[in-house]
Amino acid sequence: MPTGLVTPRTAPAVERQGAPQATPQATPQGDPQAPRQDDLQDTRRGDPQATPQRTPRAVRAAGVPRGGVEVADVLHRPVTAPPAHRRALRVVAGAAVVALVATATGGWVAQDRAHRQDVARAEARARVDAVMAAVDAPSSSGARVEVATWTDARSSETGALTAALKTATAALAATTHAPADARGALQRAIDTARTTAADGAASLHALRTARAGLVAPQKAAQDGEKAWQTAEAERKAAEAAQRARQRVAAPPRTTTTGPGTGSAPVRRGIPAGGLVCSGTGGSGAREASASTLGAAINSYRASLGLPKLGVARSGSLTSHALDMGTRGGIWHSGGDNIVGCVGTSTASYLVQAWAHSPSHDKQMRRTDVSTMYVGAATQSGWLFGAVLFR
Numbered sequence: 001m002p003t004g005l006v007t008p009r010t011a012p013a014v015e016r017q018g019a020p021q022a023t024p025q026a027t028p029q030g031d032p033q034a035p036r037q038d039d040l041q042d043t044r045r046g047d048p049q050a051t052p053q054r055t056p057r058a059v060r061a062a063g064v065p066r067g068g069v070e071v072a073d074v075l076h077r078p079v080t081a082p083p084a085h086r087r088a089l090r091v092v093a094g095a096a097v098v099a100l101v102a103t104a105t106g107g108w109v110a111q112d113r114a115h116r117q118d119v120a121r122a123e124a125r126a127r128v129d130a131v132m133a134a135v136d137a138p139s140s141s142g143a144r145v146e147v148a149t150w151t152d153a154r155s156s157e158t159g160a161l162t163a164a165l166k167t168a169t170a171a172l173a174a175t176t177h178a179p180a181d182a183r184g185a186l187q188r189a190i191d192t193a194r195t196t197a198a199d200g201a202a203s204l205h206a207l208r209t210a211r212a213g214l215v216a217p218q219k220a221a222q223d224g225e226k227a228w229q230t231a232e233a234e235r236k237a238a239e240a241a242q243r244a245r246q247r248v249a250a251p252p253r254t255t256t257t258g259p260g261t262g263s264a265p266v267r268r269g270i271p272a273g274g275l276v277c278s279g280t281g282g283s284g285a286r287e288a289s290a291s292t293l294g295a296a297i298n299s300y301r302a303s304l305g306l307p308k309l310g311v312a313r314s315g316s317l318t319s320h321a322l323d324m325g326t327r328g329g330i331w332h333s334g335g336d337n338i339v340g341c342v343g344t345s346t347a348s349y350l351v352q353a354w355a356h357s358p359s360h361d362k363q364m365r366r367t368d369v370s371t372m373y374v375g376a377a378t379q380s381g382w383l384f385g386a387v388l389f390r
Helices: 037-046 071-075 083-135 142-174 180-198 204-212 215-249 290-303 315-327 347-355 358-364
Strands: 310-313 338-342 371-379 382-389
Touching (some): 142 204, 180 204, 180 215, 290 347, 290 371, 290 382, 315 371, 315 382, 347 358, 347 382, 358 382
Antiparallel strands (some): 338 382, 371 382
16 A cells, blocks of 8 residues: 555544535546645644545545545644544443542442451450550559459368368377267268368368368267267276175185196286286186277277288287186286277277277287287177287
């Protein structure tokens, strides 16, 4: 395509006010009546008020092929869009503006929502920080004071429960003669209190309840022990009175050898310093179980938290027990630590009698020995015993 030309096309019809619409027609090349390009330009320069108008016919410049359009002619044509085109342009422009506004509005809404979420998260973090600050507040703050007050109260209750446990444990050890049900109830209360005291999460109410639960069982066990001690004292007093009456009324007991022995009568009395076991003496003394008497002593030691001792039957102490049963009294042979008699064959009653004598109780509580050597015998329903701790 030659330089300076545009694609040939039919010029659009232009409606001019006051002039009939005409279709431009090209002037044949070489037409002497066709005005020149210079004449047209001069006309425009000569009349500044004149409105450039084109004749209905297309003007062809020299050298432009037939059917072509001169560039200057195209550039100076007035561009007037039809009314329908202008309305279409306005609709398209309006739609574009609405789309831009909608896009901008949607972006702003999303940005505003994100901003609100950031603000909500910041406020939540601020509340958490406030709670943590209250926990770590200085000691002068109300929260710290309340925590300290509760801690002091719990420490005080724990200390009071510990002290009550010590008292109850001592009471259990000192009430070995109380009824079994009373001692069992006290032991269960002690176990419960120990569990509560060791629980670091126990409440003040639980600590107080455990301490209060020790009071009644402890009192019941102590009352049972006192009742037994009273009855035992009355029994001992009655036995002492009986022995005194027997010593006054009865002559010394003697025995003789069998007929034809020719031996002189031998008095079977109790050595000086011995005690009479009333209603006993004479033939019929039998050996009793040394292991049963030793087990009763170990049971008593266990109630005091003392270690168990070994138990061994002693032949010499068994002979001494039989001798005491035959003579009807008790005395030390020199090879024993404790001797005794009780008006029943039950070994635990003999141990209880020893426990109420400070000197005998001290021997049963010894921790510097590992073995007890035991001799036991029965006579007339009484139990005689002799024990050596070594």
